[in-house]
Amino acid sequence: MLQIRGLTAAYGEHEVLHGVTLDVARGEVLALAGPNGAGKSTLLRVVSGTLPPRGGAVLWAGRDLLKMPPRERARLAAVVPQARRLPPMFTVRQAVALGRTAYLSWLGALGESDRAAVARALAQTDLLPLADRLLGHLSGGEQQRMLLARALAQETPVLLLDEPTTHLDLRHQANILGLVRRLSRERRMAVLMVMHDLNLASRFADRLALFAEGRVVSVGEPAKVLTAEAVRRVYGTPVEIWRNGDGRPLIDLVPEPLPSARPPHR
Amino acid sequence: MRSPFRHAVVLNLVVLAAALALSVAVGAVSIPPRELARLLWAGMRGAAAPSDVPAFMAVIVFKLRLPHTALVFLTGSALGSSGAAYQGVFRNPLADPYLLGVASGAGLGAVAAIALQGGGVAAGGFLIPAAAFAGALLTVALVYALARVNGYVPTHTLILAGVAVGALASAVTSFLMLQSEGTLRRAIVYLLGGAPLNGWKPVLAVLPYWLAGEAILLVSGHPLNVLQFGEEQAQQLGLHAGRAKLLILGAASLVTAAAVAFAGVIGFVGLVVPHIARLLWGEDYRRLLPLSLLGGASVLLLSDLLARTLLAPQTLPVGIVTALFGAPFFLWVLQKAKRGRA
Incomplete structure (x- = not known):
């Protein structure tokens, strides 16, 4: 824990x-x-x-x-940061392999178990088909998955x-x-x-x-934490909470009432 | 993935070999290939020069051309590989020993050593690279501290800090040179990036620094790769980012000092060579560093060849030649970057 x-x-x-x-x-x-x-x-x-x-x-x-x-x-502990300013010229496989850094020497040569960990991380994130793609050519979602794969490779x-x-x-x-x-x-x-x-x-x-x-x-x-009262208090804005069939909360913003639509009297 | 790298290394080695041969053969007195080959062969076996080769050729090859070529090789390879390393640590493709002001700082160190010693270059042969190293380290620390914004180094602050600190170092250098005219006349010549001292002495003085620095740089490709994701992520991936940066910057400054100590301040090689290598063979620093080393040596050898032959018998400072080719290239890269393909 x-x-x-x-x-x-x-x-x-x-x-x-x-x-x-x-x-x-x-x-x-x-x-x-x-x-x-x-x-x-x-x-x-x-x-x-x-x-x-x-x-x-x-x-x-x-x-x-x-x-x-x-x-x-x-x-x-592995971290999945937000995908910002990734170096564009690395391939997905090279970048995910950097997740093994904590197990590698200064030279960074990958061993058998390192390769296996990288392959497993790529497979679990469905990135195998993109493994040789350059980071600069990935969509935002793919970049985020690459960062997740890199964290998984840290095992x-x-x-x-x-x-x-x-x-x-x-x-x-x-x-x-x-x-x-x-x-x-x-x-x-x-x-x-x-x-x-x-x-x-x-x-x-x-x-x-x-x-x-x-x-x-x-x-x-x-379901227990997200009460209308708690959310309003923490965020400082009124909300309505709807309950799903299984009791799961759905939060809905309550907009402040607009000023009356009628033109003001003169 | 592996074989393109092998091809790149072979290609670079072939070009380098050609550049080395040309550098030894071509000059005020041309050495014909046959004579050159026989002289070198004899030299390698440790035998006496063949008797049917004119004696003056042996003197030119062994006392002048070979040490000169060796020094240019060391200088060019140092500029290429330190350029790649600086670009990697600063995560900025426009970093190079010249634009960062590190070369000027190293030059100041070298000139200060000569000035303080008064005895001239010959006596201080081994002290000059040490002083250049100190100058380079101080400059890089200063520029880095000035250019850093929220833990990252943007291009504009980097260039501004580099130019400012470099200009300051150059100004102090000029002042020192004016103060003590006699002993420093020769310093002026080499600070223009030309006419290194003759003989093997400078080569031997520089070699330990080059060896130590390159030994570190050539094995630092992996940490440099990790650092491309920024210091925070590098740390989270398990790299001691601060220590790694310090070690790599130290090594890059070591080889920059080796380059500047006797060859002077030569611009653009450290910028252009890693840039081309990156375009051709990708960003992986484990490959980029050795390729920049080889490419830097070839480029400087060929530039030096041009410097010696363009206006023969006059010799141009090689820094002028590299700037003539490097500055337009730099502008072309900027232009390309503006069109959105960098």
């Missing part, structure tokens, strides 16, 4: 995380949701070792990820994703999230995923953590 314990973090003087505690079990997808600036991405940056924390720990099997050198940490028990569906259309959203959900079961990975879309989060995550102002406001099954 991934155990985030009392994590605090700051940019300069400005503290943005105030003691965040969360658990993610193996085989479970936990979605992190909350308004812009709530600290979701900061949490991900700290957990992945990019931003040094001010206090707290991230434990896996009793060891603190944040106290490890990058090489050791990269064998436990880690923990997977961290930063808004994996931004800029993707419906089909690619379903494709990526379905894949993450399936792989979390197949590979028994603890998945922590920052999500903007509450409906997608409640559809694809096992549990949901609602985040506001650097704190976890509530965490649990999406």
